[in-house]
Amino acid sequence: MLEIALRHRFPGFDLDVAFEAPGGVTALFGRSGAGKTSIVNAVAGVLHVDEARIRIGDSDLQDLPIPARRIGYVFQEPRLFPHMSVRGNLRYGQRSPDMAPIVDMLGIGDLLDRRPAALSGGEAQRVAIGRALLTEPRLLLLDEPLAALDEARKAEILPYLERLRDQAGIPMLYVSHSVAEVARLATTLVALENGRVIRFGPAADLLSDPDLAPSLGVREAGAVLQARITDHHSDGLTELSCQAGALLLPALDQPIGAVVRIRIEAQDIMLAAHRPRGISALNVLPVQITAIREGAGPGVMVQLDAGGDRLLSRVTRRSAQAMALEDGWRGYAVIKSVAVAAANVSGA
Known part of the structure; x- marks a missing residue:
């Protein structure tokens, strides 16, 4: 200590x-x-x-x-x-x-x-x-x-x-x-x-704490989760398992079974009230809102529970009002695979 x-x-x-x-x-x-x-x-x-x-x-x-x-x-x-x-x-x-x-x-x-x-x-x-x-x-x-x-x-x-x-x-x-x-x-x-x-x-x-986001910088805010590599697919994607389910990311140069640390920026997570269909984003995780904080500008920082992992999503106040976002709201986090840069994936 x-x-x-x-x-x-x-x-x-x-x-x-x-x-x-x-x-x-x-x-x-x-x-x-x-x-x-x-x-x-x-x-x-x-x-x-x-x-x-x-x-x-x-x-x-x-x-x-x-x-x-x-x-x-x-x-x-x-x-x-x-x-x-x-x-x-x-x-x-x-x-x-x-x-x-x-x-x-x-x-x-x-x-x-x-x-x-x-x-x-x-x-x-x-x-x-x-x-x-x-x-x-x-x-x-x-x-x-x-x-x-x-x-x-x-x-x-x-x-x-x-x-x-x-x-x-x-x-x-x-x-x-x-x-x-x-x-x-x-x-x-x-x-x-x-x-x-x-x-x-x-x-x-x-x-992953929305109250700390202003001090860290709202444009830099993003949560960190751990996931285990479960497969490398022939189309250049790596599949990982996290507490909320499966994630697909651009190919990682690590073996199956390796545990990695993934930073997902708040600005790269969209929210949906229902599981979306017919979209290009490959990662859709069920989530529940655990905290929501309005900022001084047009943005709202939303903390999400994803099967025990914590995520952050940054949305506009207009979207938050239209979707009636509040503590306890259940829906889906939508994450594009290519949104997670290679520099944001590292050994755990």
């Missing part, structure tokens, strides 16, 4: 946060100026705050000097030593007796003899992560590690971050302002606003 409670007064800004999280990836999410980087800097010990409680398991860290905290830190920029090879960078501060498992996990074995100038942005960031892991940290901090990368490099490194989440066995604090990254990687979400925690808890629960 990770426990953090911090208070600090900056000129014109007060930081006052407290949250707990189990192992895995805890995402600190919020707009610029919300306090995300201040939190990780305080945890690392490079920012001395007025009051702090930082606890990992049975260990209190707040009064320890920086080296004794044993915290790995990965920044937006890789910050590799340009005069050293990749192997030399990995060995800097190395405590782990064997670098091979981490090199294999991050897929950097072919890069060991290169200098940082010969690496792509994604390769350099993987090396930076490997260097942090080889110090045998008890906690890994990642401060927007993908922010400086283009979309192609982000797509390259995200599977390695998933592998890190699943295999490293250490808690991670992951700073991000990208809902897509949080949905793909986080096990716990801490939503921040103006130096305060507005909500924290399991990422899947918070991402």
Whole structure:
């Protein structure tokens, strides 16, 4: 268990946060100026705050000097030593007796003899992560590690971050302002606003909460569900089983039986009072409304129960009124297969 409670007064800004999280990836999410980087800097010990409680398991860290905290830190920029090879960078501060498992996990074995100038942005960031892991940290901090990368490099490194989440066995604090990254990687979400925690808890629960949608961004809002691959069809579609029934998505490069995490954006879910016929959308799931929230504009955010999974649908206020949408309403969620982008499907 990770426990953090911090208070600090900056000129014109007060930081006052407290949250707990189990192992895995805890995402600190919020707009610029919300306090995300201040939190990780305080945890690392490079920012001395007025009051702090930082606890990992049975260990209190707040009064320890920086080296004794044993915290790995990965920044937006890789910050590799340009005069050293990749192997030399990995060995800097190395405590782990064997670098091979981490090199294999991050897929950097072919890069060991290169200098940082010969690496792509994604390769350099993987090396930076490997260097942090080889110090045998008890906690890994990642401060927007993908922010400086283009979309192609982000797509390259995200599977390695998933592998890190699943295999490293250490808690991670992951700073991000990208809902897509949080949905793909986080096990716990801490939503921040103006130096305060507005909500924290399991990422899947918070991402599907219509009350949190304005803070996450209504255009980015979308729920996360898990599904198991049951078949790969010859027409290029993969069939999956979720709690509400079957889903068909563009072909996934994972074996039958694999469990995946799927983010479905609220704007991509239509609602129907009756099971529709003669439509091109292949996914029709029975749902029940569990919450409905009107926004400041023309939109309404609707939370849906789909056999135990939570989904979000964003519809207009006019449609909500015409369909008499309210808590308890039963109908169908309609999802086009091609609406779910490949980047929104990942390992669970």
